[in-house]
Amino acid sequence: MTRVVALAGGVGGAKVAFGLDRALAAMGGAAGLTVIVNTADDLELHGLHVSPDLDTVMYTLAGLADRERGWGLTAETWQALRMLERYGAETWFKLGDRDLATHVRRTARLAEGVPLSVVTAELASALGVDTTLLPMSDDRVRTRLRTEAGWLDFQDWFVRRRQVDRVTEISIEGVEASRPAPGVRKAIAAAALVVVCPSNPLVSVAPILAVPGIREALLEAPAPVVAVSPIVAGRALRGPADRMLGWLGLEVSAAGVAQLYVERYPRLLDGFAIDRQDEATAGRIEALGLRVLVADAVMDSDETRIALARAVLEWGLSLPRRA
Amino acid sequence: MTRVVALAGGVGGAKVAFGLDRALAAMGGAAGLTVIVNTADDLELHGLHVSPDLDTVMYTLAGLADRERGWGLTAETWQALRMLERYGAETWFKLGDRDLATHVRRTARLAEGVPLSVVTAELASALGVDTTLLPMSDDRVRTRLRTEAGWLDFQDWFVRRRQVDRVTEISIEGVEASRPAPGVRKAIAAAALVVVCPSNPLVSVAPILAVPGIREALLEAPAPVVAVSPIVAGRALRGPADRMLGWLGLEVSAAGVAQLYVERYPRLLDGFAIDRQDEATAGRIEALGLRVLVADAVMDSDETRIALARAVLEWGLSLPRRA
Numbered sequence: 210m211t212r213v214v215a216l217a218g219g220v221g222g223a224k225v226a227f228g229l230d231r232a233l234a235a236m237g238g239a240a241g242l243t244v245i246v247n248t249a250d251d252l253e254l255h256g257l258h259v260s261p262d263l264d265t266v267m268y269t270l271a272g273l274a275d276r277e278r279g280w281g282l283t284a285e286t287w288q289a290l291r292m293l294e295r296y297g298a299e300t301w302f303k304l305g306d307r308d309l310a311t312h313v314r315r316t317a318r319l320a321e322g323v324p325l326s327v328v329t330a331e332l333a334s335a336l337g338v339d340t341t342l343l344p345m346s347d348d349r350v351r352t353r354l355r356t357e358a359g360w361l362d363f364q365d366w367f368v369r370r371r372q373v374d375r376v377t378e379i380s381i382e383g384v385e386a387s388r389p390a391p392g393v394r395k396a397i398a399a400a401a402l403v404v405v406c407p408s409n410p411l412v413s414v415a416p417i418l419a420v421p422g423i424r425e426a427l428l429e430a431p432a433p434v435v436a437v438s439p440i441v442a443g444r445a446l447r448g449p450a451d452r453m454l455g456w457l458g459l460e461v462s463a464a465g466v467a468q469l470y471v472e473r474y475p476r477l478l479d480g481f482a483i484d485r486q487d488e489a490t491a492g493r494i495e496a497l498g499l500r501v502l503v504a505d506a507v508m509d510s511d512e513t514r515i516a517l518a519r520a521v522l523e524w525g526l527s528l529p530r531r532a
Numbered sequence: 533m534t535r536v537v538a539l540a541g542g543v544g545g546a547k548v549a550f551g552l553d554r555a556l557a558a559m560g561g562a563a564g565l566t567v568i569v570n571t572a573d574d575l576e577l578h579g580l581h582v583s584p585d586l587d588t589v590m591y592t593l594a595g596l597a598d599r600e601r602g603w604g605l606t607a608e609t610w611q612a613l614r615m616l617e618r619y620g621a622e623t624w625f626k627l628g629d630r631d632l633a634t635h636v637r638r639t640a641r642l643a644e645g646v647p648l649s650v651v652t653a654e655l656a657s658a659l660g661v662d663t664t665l666l667p668m669s670d671d672r673v674r675t676r677l678r679t680e681a682g683w684l685d686f687q688d689w690f691v692r693r694r695q696v697d698r699v700t701e702i703s704i705e706g707v708e709a710s711r712p713a714p715g716v717r718k719a720i721a722a723a724a725l726v727v728v729c730p731s732n733p734l735v736s737v738a739p740i741l742a743v744p745g746i747r748e749a750l751l752e753a754p755a756p757v758v759a760v761s762p763i764v765a766g767r768a769l770r771g772p773a774d775r776m777l778g779w780l781g782l783e784v785s786a787a788g789v790a791q792l793y794v795e796r797y798p799r800l801l802d803g804f805a806i807d808r809q810d811e812a813t814a815g816r817i818e819a820l821g822l823r824v825l826v827a828d829a830v831m832d833s834d835e836t837r838i839a840l841a842r843a844v845l846e847w848g849l850s851l852p853r854r855a
Contacts, residue, residue, distance in 0.1 A: 256640035288609050292633030296658045298640070306629040310615030313636070317579035317621070335619045 210241040213522070214400040214432075218247045218413020219262045220279065220447050221439055222406035223269035224508045228518030229404065230270055230340045231511070236522070243341040243396040244270075245423075247408070248325070249352040249381055249416035250363040254302050255293065257312040258319055261364070262413065263329055263344060264311055271336035279447075282307045301369040326390040341396065345417045348387035352412050353380045363412060372449045375456050379411055384419040389426070397426040402525045405436035405478070407506065409450040410466055411457070418474060427477055433528040435480035436470055437521060438463040441506055442486040463487040467494045479531045482506065482521055500528055533564040536845070537723040537755075541570045541736020542585045543602065543770050544762055545729035546592035547831045551841030552727065553593055553663045554834070559845070566664040566719040567593075568746075570731070571648070572675040572704055572739035573686040577625050578616065580635040581642055584687070585736065586652055586667060587634055594659035602770075605630045624692040649713040664719065668740045671710035675735050676703045686735060695772045698779050702734055707742040712749070720749040725848045728759035728801070730829065732773040733789055734780070741797060750800055756851040758803035759793055760844060761786035764829055765809040786810040790817045802854045805829065805844055823851055 211233060215226050226244045233242050244266055251260045261280075268274040268282055275283045285305035294300045304312065311332060318328040324347040333342045352363040356374035366374060397403065408414055418424045427434055440463050445451040454461045459469055463483040470478050481499045483491065484506035491501040504520040505513060534556055538549050549567045556565050567589055574583045584603075591597040591605055598606045608628035617623045627635065634655060641651040647670040656665045675686040679697035689697060720726065731737055737759075741747045750757055763786050768774040777784045782792055786806040793801050804822045806814065807829035814824040827843040828836060 255636045256643045257636065286609055286611050286629065288629035289612065289633040289636070292630045293637060296633065296637040296655060298637055306609065306611035306632075307615045309629075309632065309636070310612040310619065313578045313580065313612070313632070314616060314619040314621055320579045332619060 211237055211402075211522075211526070212241040212396075212400045213243070213402045213404065214396050215242065215244045215404045215406055216408075216414055216417050217244050217262070217266055217406040218408030219265045222246070222262065222408040222413065223266045223274065224514050225404065225406040225437060225518060225521075226266050226340065227269050227511070228508065228514035228516075229522070231515045232518040232522055243343060243392070243400070245343050245345055245393055245396070245417060247413045247416050248344045248346060249350045249384070250367070250412065251351070252302070252362065252364045254304065254312070255298055256316070257309075258316045259302070259304075259312050260315065260325070260329075260344070263342065264308070267329075267333050267336060267338060267342055270333070270338045270340050270342070273336065281305050302364060324390070326392065341392070343392050343396065344390050345393065345423065346387040346420050347390050348383065350381060350383045350387050350416060350420070352416060353382055354378070355380070367449070372452070376453055377456065379415070381416045381419050384416060385421065387420050389420050389422045394422060394426045397423070397430050400430060400432040402432050402522065403427060403430065403434040404521060404525065405434065405470075407437040407439035407446055409439060409445075409448055409453065410469055411450070411453055418477075424474065424477065431530065433479040433525055433530055434477055435482060435502070435521065435525045435528065436467075436478055437482040437506060437517070438466055438484065438487070440466050441484040446507065462490065464490040464493045467497055467499060471497045471499070476531055479528050480525060482524070534560055534725075534845075534849070535564040535719070535723050536566070536725045536727065537719050538565065538567045538727045538729055539731075539737055539740050540567050540585070540589055540729040541731030542588045545569070545585065545731040545736065546589045546597065547837050548727065548729040548760060548841060548844075549589050549663065550592045550834070551831065551837035551839075552845070554838045555841040555845055558838075566666060566715070566723070568666050568668055568716055568719070568740060570736045570739050571667045571669060572673045572707070573690070573735065574674070575625070575685065575687045577627065577635070578621060579639070581639045582625070582627075582635050583638065583648070583652075583667070586665065587631070590652075590656050590659060590661060590665055593656070593661045593663050593665070596659065604628050625687060647713070649715065664715070666715050666719065667713050668716065668746065669710040669743050670713050671706065673704060673706045673710050673739060673743070675739060676705055677701070678703070690772070695775070699776055700779065702738070704739045704742050707739060708744065710743050712743050712745045717745060717749045720746070720753050723753060723755040725755050725845065726750060726753065726757040727844060727848065728757065728793075730760040730762035730769055732762060732768075732771055732776065733792055734773070734776055741800075747797065747800065754853065756802040756848055756853055757800055758805060758825070758844065758848045758851065759790075759801055760805040760829060760840070761789055761807065761810070763789050764807040769830065785813065787813040787816045790820055790822060794820045794822070799854055802851050803848060805847070
């Protein structure tokens with residue numbers, strides 16, 4: 210079994226996790242994949258604990274993610290949401306009826322004292338997901354964004370206000386006191402390869418790396434660590450990563466993200482995967498001390514997801530470990 | 533405005549409340565109806581606060597109750613329930629998607645510290661219900677049933693075990709320490725008539741009358757108090773009241789219920805309404821000191837509900853108050 214760890218946020222992370230899951234299964238039978246997922250954009254909604262990134266990864270791996278909508282479950286209905294609206298509840302976060310069951314069940318189990326990591330394993334197992342899904346932490350961590358409209362909760366900014374407010378500062382509240390979820394450090398130590406998914410480096414990957422102990426575990430791990438660029442041809446594959454980088458005065462390019470990782474997390478990465486459209490910048494990234502994979506990084510189908518994952522696996526597993 | 537108070541459990545209570553609501557609206561414009569509802573068969577399900585009787589009355593008054601099924605909301609779907617089942621949750625209590633929104637909203641508001649009576653008013657108002665809906669108490673009260681299988685929670689016995697276990701004792705836990713919900717005593721004091729709905733006298737009406745202060749308020753009220761028999765021709769109009777009466781050695785008849793009320797709650801009732809099928813027993817009930825109304829008490833349509841309510845109103849409002 211080839212043990213691989215992926216660090217993932219929402220949709221971009223889910224796509225690569227899906228590709229890795231299927232590629233590993235095809236390579237060696239049982240998939241040895243562990244996905245460590247950002248929970249800093251979790252939220253409480255109608256008293257329910259919603260974990261958008263965990264759910265996106267879980268639904269995607271279970272083959273239940275809605276492709277057209279780009280989020281949530283397939284064959285979803287909206288009866289409860291319409292009633293909640295009638296009751297005067299805020300409904301800017303669209304909870305489908307099937308999705309609602311996930312949050313109801315998660316919240317009930319958490320209220321019984323079961324840690325998020327255990328609840329996550331229960332939910333994923335019930336949906337037939339073999340891959341190990343781990344929240345980055347069982348502790349409460351929340352991303353807050355400073356904008357012209359003041360400090361906003363992440364989902365408030367992301368969903369309710371549709372990312373229109375210019376972000377000038379990012380705070381990952383509670384992260385200093387958080388601990389890695391059980392299994393996180395062990396999975397990293399046992400991995401043959403660690404893949405940082407093409408998720409938003411500032412609000413999806415950064416919280417994971419900010420949990421005390423996770424970055425240290427990655428630095429001590431014997432496995433090479435590679436990242437896949439979330440920026441292709443100067444634009445985010447999905448979401449507001451490109452605008453966010455720009456607002457914060459960072460370079461909006463694959464090379465810019467590589468530089469961000471190298472500067473903020475010295476010695477963390479061994480390699481960086483970019484799309485063919487950015488091939489010309491490979492030399493700049495290599496000059497940062499990283500090996501570079503040039504591949505098709507735009508994942509618009511199961512096949513392209515698996516092909517990218519396979520390319521990253523073959524390349525990453527053969528990389529020498531940083532000195 | 534004719535002020536009327538109804539004491540109600542679930543379906544039987546909801547039907548009479550519906551009839552009273554519509555009959556009063558037709559009589560005098562604005563309906564002066566207050567329905568005081570049993571909450572001793574509330575339950576916590578998936579961490580959600582479910583109030584079956586309150587919801588049945590609310591949905592019925594809002595014209596949203598499902599008639600064929602006999603419980604829950606019309607145009608209901610079951611997507612969330614199927615997912616909850618997939619997650620291994622217990623699904624013996626059938627929560628529809630629209631209904632689920634009610635419980636999610638109620639639970640969220642309660643968690644914010646809003647009392648059940650206020651939440652109930654919010655929900656009912658949102659559904660366009662003009663009638664004042666009051667839980668009997670904002671405090672936690674729970675009916676427990678002693679059976680051959682041991683002590684069971686009411687809904688566990690009623691729904692999950694389908695009322696197969698012979699009930700030998702009824703305990704209304706927490707009721708001694710409970711207080712009437714705000715508005716309950718005032719509504720009773722201001723009423724021109726109090727109607728005890730044809731709900732189960734042992735597990736729907738008894739908990740309301742056991743809340744310290746409610747029975748006293750009824751005894752002190754200037755208004756006549758009348759009950760509608762839940763037993764017609766020796767059978768319960770709906771639910772297990774007939775079997776339950778029998779198990780406890782009580783007479784399963786309209787006159788038996790009248791006697792039960794007179795013995796357990798001396799001086800409470802002034803009148804008792806029975807179905808035409810039980811007309812022969814009117815003399816026995818009068819001998820208990822009660823005035824008797826003989827009417828069509830089987831409510832199988834909106835028209836029959838309103839007709840019964842109108843008959844009860846005309847008769848009840850003209851009754852002399854007990855000495």
